[in-house]
Amino acid sequence: MFQYCPTCGTKLVTKLAGDDGEIPYCPHCERFWFPMFADCVIVLVANAQHEIVLAKMPYLSKQYESLISGYIKPGENAESAAIREVQEELGLTGESIEYAGTYWLPKHQMMMHGFMVLVADDQLNLSDELESAEWVSVEAAPAKMWPASPENAALKVCQLYAQQIK
Ligand SMILES: [Zn+2]
Incomplete structure (x- = not known):
């Protein structure tokens, strides 16, 4: 799981993403960071x-x-x-x-x-x-x-x- 936004470095918060539940979110870039593989x-x-x-x-x-x-x-x-x-x-x-x-x-x-x-x-x-x-x-x-x-x-x-x- 990401702690900081890979794009801008802002500390991520968690935000509800529909059925996926609480997902790390960058308030600056306004995007979710789902686990990557x-x-x-x-x-x-x-x-x-x-x-x-x-x-x-x-x-x-x-x-x-x-x-x-x-x-x-x-x-x-x-x-x-x-x-x-x-x-x-x-x-x-x-x-x-x-x-x-x-x-x-x-x-x-x-x-x-x-x-x-x-x-x-x-x-x-x-x-x-x-x-x-x-x-x-x-x-x-x-x-x-x-x-x-x-x-x-x-x-x-x-x-x-x-x-x-x-
Ligand atoms: Zn960001």
């Missing part, structure tokens, strides 16, 4: 053979692989962010995109927007951010990923994809 995309990249990309990010884990992910930039929609991340991290062009749900990560106060992106050319050209990436069958993927947990959005998107291609 980051919006990210988590993207399953698939080819025509139903293989998916699992990538390793050294700052996340030495052991486990995951789907690619990234922050949505201000002014960008979630779909564009997903396509951009696929291009930036893997050097692949998304041919089609499908929504795969949203997932709240309490630990990092993040809203993950899940997507499944189909690519035609599957030649990987990795960014420096990734240690490695590989194509794996969707059946083999879970064993290489973080164990299942309520927070494991990547695994949930994988399961959704596996369900879809049955």
Whole structure:
């Protein structure tokens, strides 16, 4: 919760905001400051053979692989962010995109927007951010990923994809 207005620095007061209850409010800017969180995309990249990309990010884990992910930039929609991340991290062009749900990560106060992106050319050209990436069958993927947990959005998107291609 904000104590001071992020725009002008005025100490916030609380004010009733309809059904949302008491919310920090800046009397100078005349606006409410609802809790803020980051919006990210988590993207399953698939080819025509139903293989998916699992990538390793050294700052996340030495052991486990995951789907690619990234922050949505201000002014960008979630779909564009997903396509951009696929291009930036893997050097692949998304041919089609499908929504795969949203997932709240309490630990990092993040809203993950899940997507499944189909690519035609599957030649990987990795960014420096990734240690490695590989194509794996969707059946083999879970064993290489973080164990299942309520927070494991990547695994949930994988399961959704596996369900879809049955
Ligand atoms: Zn203010």
